[in-house]
Amino acid sequence: MRMKQLGGPYVTKTTAIAATMVGILGILVVVRLFFGLRTVSNLNDGVTWGLWLAYDVVAGTAIACGGYSVALVVYILNKGQYHPLVRPAVLASMFGYALGGFSVLVDISRWWNFWHILWPSYFNLNSVLIEVALCISAYSTILILEFAPAVVERVVEWTGYRGGQLHAITLKIEKILNKVIFVLIAVGITLPTMHQSSLGTMLIPLGNFINPLWQTPILPLLFLLTALSTGYGVVMLEATLVSDRFSRPSEAGILAGLSRYMMVVVGLFLVIRWSDLIYRDKLHYLLSSGGLTFAFGVENLLYLTPLILLWPKHRRVGPRYQFIAAICILSGSIFYRMDSYLIAYHRAGWHYFPSVSELLITFGMIAVEVLGYTLIVKFFPILEIESVHHVSPVLAGK
């Protein structure tokens, strides 16, 4: 079975709506870049990192860890049967990270200096942020390269129609790419391990401003685990949708296997988080944190539900349970990360709620993802499919 582009019309309801939102995003971004942060955002000195950083960057790159998580299983644990999941996951990761990077550019207020994070003479190696910035830049490049085979395959196919010298050259490129891709993949697994944990370390300097239910020296470990669990969640979500849309019963068994990894990671996260709270003697904050206790409860329930749901083996093969579990994991991780960066960060006397423009920029970023993903799976060979006729109405745009 070979991966194939889906084809179909490019202009559909989905792509039209997404394109409109991207247009609004474009205008707002221009306004933001040339007229200062206050014109579009409610960011202030008490909450200087708002929705863009917490959702688009921190939660967004966790959602973009599908490529990382699935590569870990396929290439490190050598589980070839998950291979069909790699390309869609890498594509989603590429978008997630590219948009994370773009969001940073929108958020940083002296953006014309952004290249300083890549220029060694400016580096402050004590800063956790320089590690995150370098690592994410490198990883975005790696993701593009990991995606290259899909592009090359398409070009090979296209040049194949025309034949001749060009076809020979692209074939050669494809061959070389296939030879060295394992190095890229290894780099592509190392980098997220580094920066996803560092995203947790980044909060440690914020000290007392973050509620002790979240602030802990083991933040890097907890963030790494949420990156992995979110990755599996995303891949499971994608896979349940794909298996549903292409009516392939064989997927259920594979996903049952994948859900085991997810359960191990989620279980580890819960055990470590609670042990840490007990060890640091911070459990009493559950009684005194008001609304934050509720937020903490929601996170934990969303992480606990999939464990209970998928505990009996017979349920693990059920697409419905897999789907619900994946949704729980995803929202649990998004909550955990947004709570850590935004909700649990509190400075007396300061309030923040994202402005309409801030929300529209975030929605626009999501629209870029939807639009890009939809167009790319139509044009490039990403999804492994038996027949294009089974394509879902959404993806095919019918």
Next chain:
Amino acid sequence: MPLTRRNFIMRSASSGAAALCAVTAPSASAEVREEKTMPPKALGLLFDATLCIGCKSCVTACREANHTHPEFSTEDHLWDTPLDLSADTLTVIKAYSQGEGVNKDQEENGYEFIKKSCLHCVDPSCVSVCPVTAMTKDPDTGVVSYNPNNCIGCRYCVAACPFGVPRFEYKEAVPRLRKCELCKERRAVGEIPACAEVCPTGATLFGTVKELSAEAARRHQLTPGERTVFPRKTLEANDVHEKPAPHYVKETYGSTQVGGTQVQLLSGVPFDKLGYPDLPEKSFVSTSESIQHTIYKGMIAPAVLFGCFLLRTRRSAKHDENDDDDQQGGK
């Protein structure tokens, strides 16, 4: 290798453990960062709230020295009334009042004035977190300064400062971070910081942290009510006034907080009532730097992790090739 259940579990376990170890295990050989110490020629301010009469001369002088604009918070827009530190107000005087608010420098039914500005930490969070070295601490004077040419505007310093000092120009298209730099320009021409220069009662004194700490210690020794001499501007200036000693709370704020600060404060009212937070002696950034330098010491852990991953991915790649050959053979 056949993909048995046993293999599957063994591999997951070993790979997972390797990944986690690389991130967490180096704590066994933790690179604990040493606590930072006060620079030998550290400069600072001593603010004695019991001497402050709330005239806000320092706020006005600071405007002049740093070219900032007045901030209006009344309807007539005729009164410079900054409510807090901001990108336009690098120092501010706030008032504490409780109950009837009649007893100066007392917590019960009392009132007191308190100054806020950059404390010039011994181990500044802003310097530690800045990715592009826009925040620096002078190795001699210990003064924490900002270089807009380096700054990318990430505002990590704003989020991290435990005292909430650095403020950003959100309204500007070309924004800067603003904070007290202990009057860098004035000191360059031999003058003292503007706030200390104009303070009529010597509530704000400028000098080396060493001599200012000694002066703070002297004041703690005084018996309340005992007449004593208080200098103005600096300890050396022959500009003094006499006054009965007040009743100080025991602590000099800034002597221990997050590793100590170069601007220190004395008060008759407990500091947590004045908006000065209760902070641990160990700075938060010493923890983050220790974690970071442990994991990335010589890039050994990431290199080992990469090496392990490389061995596995290479094997997977070969595995795939064989698979392909098999398939082709079978066709």
